[in-house]
Amino acid sequence: MRKKPWDSIPSSEITPEGVYKNRRDFLRTAAAIGGGAALLGAGALAWPRRGSASQQSDEPTPFEDVTTFNNFYEFGTGKEDPARNAKNFKTTPWTIKVDGLVGKPADYALEDFIKPSKLEERVYRMRCVEAWSMVIPWQGFPLSDVLKRAEPLSSGKFVEFTTLHDPARMPGQRFPALRWPYVEALRMDEAMHPLTILSTGLYNKTLLPQNGAPLRLVIPWKYGFKGIKSIVRIRVHDTMPMTAWWRQNPDEYGFFANVNPEVDHPRWSQASERRIGEFRRRPTLPFNGYAAQVASMYAGMDPRTLY
Numbered sequence: 001m002r003k004k005p006w007d008s009i010p011s012s013e014i015t016p017e018g019v020y021k022n023r024r025d026f027l028r029t030a031a032a033i034g035g036g037a038a039l040l041g042a043g044a045l046a047w048p049r050r051g052s053a054s055q056q057s058d059e060p061t062p063f064e065d066v067t068t069f070n071n072f073y074e075f076g077t078g079k080e081d082p083a084r085n086a087k088n089f090k091t092t093p094w095t096i097k098v099d100g101l102v103g104k105p106a107d108y109a110l111e112d113f114i115k116p117s118k119l120e121e122r123v124y125r126m127r128c129v130e131a132w133s134m135v136i137p138w139q140g141f142p143l144s145d146v147l148k149r150a151e152p153l154s155s156g157k158f159v160e161f162t163t164l165h166d167p168a169r170m171p172g173q174r175f176p177a178l179r180w181p182y183v184e185a186l187r188m189d190e191a192m193h194p195l196t197i198l199s200t201g202l203y204n205k206t207l208l209p210q211n212g213a214p215l216r217l218v219i220p221w222k223y224g225f226k227g228i229k230s231i232v233r234i235r236v237h238d239t240m241p242m243t244a245w246w247r248q249n250p251d252e253y254g255f256f257a258n259v260n261p262e263v264d265h266p267r268w269s270q271a272s273e274r275r276i277g278e279f280r281r282r283p284t285l286p287f288n289g290y291a292a293q294v295a296s297m298y299a300g301m302d303p304r305t306l307y
C-alpha cells in the first residue's frame with residue numbers, strides 16, 4: 001500500500017479497529033450499567049480529545065458505523081437499509097465500460113480494471129448533505145489513472161458515472177425513489193484532481209456492498225451524494241451531464257455540490273455537522289477542509305453557486 005502526502009491524517013494517528021471496538025464495548029457497558037448520564041461521562045473519559053470544539057480530532061469513524069449508517073437508495077431509503085438489504089448483493093462478475101469522447105474506449109472485467117499494486121490508502125473526511133460526517137480510511141486509486149489510460153479527446157469536458165441498473169439485484173430500483181440508474185458527473189479538472197479516487201475498499205477490507213462494492217467514487221470536498229456507488233460505466237462528454245439529485249430536486253441540489261457552510265440547504269443549515277459518534281456538533285469547513293487543495297479550480301466562479 002503506497003502512502004501519499006495528501007493523506008489528510010498520518011497513518012500513525014489511525015486508531016486500529018480493535019481499539020475502537022474496545023472503546024465502544026466500554027461505552028455500551030457503561031450505558032448498560034448507568035444509563036444515559038454514565039454514557040456521557042464515559043464518553044468524556046474514553047474520548048478526552050473530544051472535550052471541546054477546538055480539540056476535536058479527525059479520528060476515523062468506527063468500521064461498524066461506516067458500514068451500517070449510510071445512503072444507498074438502490075437498497076432502500078433508510079440509513080440502515082443498505083447494510084440490511086445489500087447483504088447478498090453479488091459483485092462477480094462485474095464489468096466497467098469506459099467510453100464517450102475517448103481515444104481508447106473499452107469494456108473491462110473488474111480484475112483487469114484495477115491493479116492491486118496501485119491501491120493506496122486515503123483517510124478522508126466525508127460530509128453528507130444531511131449534515132452528518134465521518135472519517136473513512138479508503139483504499140483506492142486516482143480516477144485520473146483510468147482517464148489517462150482512456151485518452152480523453154480535447155472535446156471531453158465532463159465525466160459521467162453510472163450505477164448498475166438491475167432491479168432484481170437492487171430491490172430499491174423497483175420503486176421510483178429516484179430515476180434509475182443513479183448517475184453522477186464531474187468536470188474534467190475535478191475528475192483529474194489527485195484527491196479524486198475510485199475506491200475498492202475501506203479499513204483495509206474489500207468494500208461491503210452497502211458502501212458501493214465493487215467500485216465507487218470518493219471526492220472528499222463535495223457532499224456525499226457525488227460519491228456514486230457500484231459503478232458500471234464511466235463516460236466522457238462535451239456537455240454537462242445531468243446528475244441524480246440535481247434532476248430529482250433542482251431547487252435543492254446542483255451540479256457542483258461543493259461543501260459550503262455559508263450556503264444553507266433550503267430545508268436546513270449547512271453551517272455545522274454531526275460527526276457520527278460525537279455528541280457535540282462541529283463547524284463545517286469550506287470545501288470540507290480541502291480548500292487549499294481544490295479552491296483554485298473554482299477561481300472566478302461565485303462560490304455561492306457551487307452548492
Ligand SMILES: Nc1nc2c(c(=O)[nH]1)N[C@H]1C(S)=C(S)[C@@H](COP(=O)(O)O)O[C@H]1N2
Binds near residue numbers: 129224
Ligand atoms: N448509486 C448510489 N450512490 C450513492 C447513493 C445512492 O443512493 N445511490 N447515495 C449517496 C449519498 S447521499 C451518500 S451520503 C453516500 C453515502 O455512502 P458512504 O457512507 O458509503 O459514502 O453515498 C452516495 N452514493
Ligand SMILES: [Mo]
Binds near residue numbers: 129130224
Ligand atoms: Mo448524502
